Amino acid sequence: xxxxxxxxxxxxxxxxxxxDAKSTPEAPRWQCVDVRFLSKTPLLTPALxxxxxxxEQMQVLKKGNRLSITPVSQTEWEYITTQLC
Numbered sequence: 001x002x003x004x005x006x007x008x009x010x011x012x013x014x015x016x017x018x019x020d021a022k023s024t025p026e027a028p029r030w031q032c033v034d035v036r037f038l039s040k041t042p043l044l045t046p047a048l049x050x051x052x053x054x055x056e057q058m059q060v061l062k063k064g065n066r067l068s069i070t071p072v073s074q075t076e077w078e079y080i081t082t083q084l085c
Contacts, residue, residue: 008032041085054079 007028010018023029049055059070072080 002034002036005031005033041081044080044084048084052079052083054083 007025008018008030010016011020011023011028011030012025013019018030020029046061049058049061055061055076058072058076059065060072
């Protein structure tokens with residue numbers, strides 16, 4: 001993340017496909033964050049992650065989680081980037 005979460009301006013634009021009529025600048029319903037590309041990692045499958053005991057507590061490896069929405073701790077990320085990439 002480059003900065004703090006802030007209101008997504010597209011929610012206020014009637015021409016936007018993301019317009020939300022119930023959202024106002026005073027009470028926004030949608031937040032977004034700005035991100036900056038740092039580096040690309042290879043595809044890491046759940047099967048590969050499971051081969052590493054240091055990662056066994058990762059949220060993504062627990063039953064019922066979706067790959068795209070689970071957090072990764074700083075410790076897990078450091079292991080991944082130093083040991084798997």
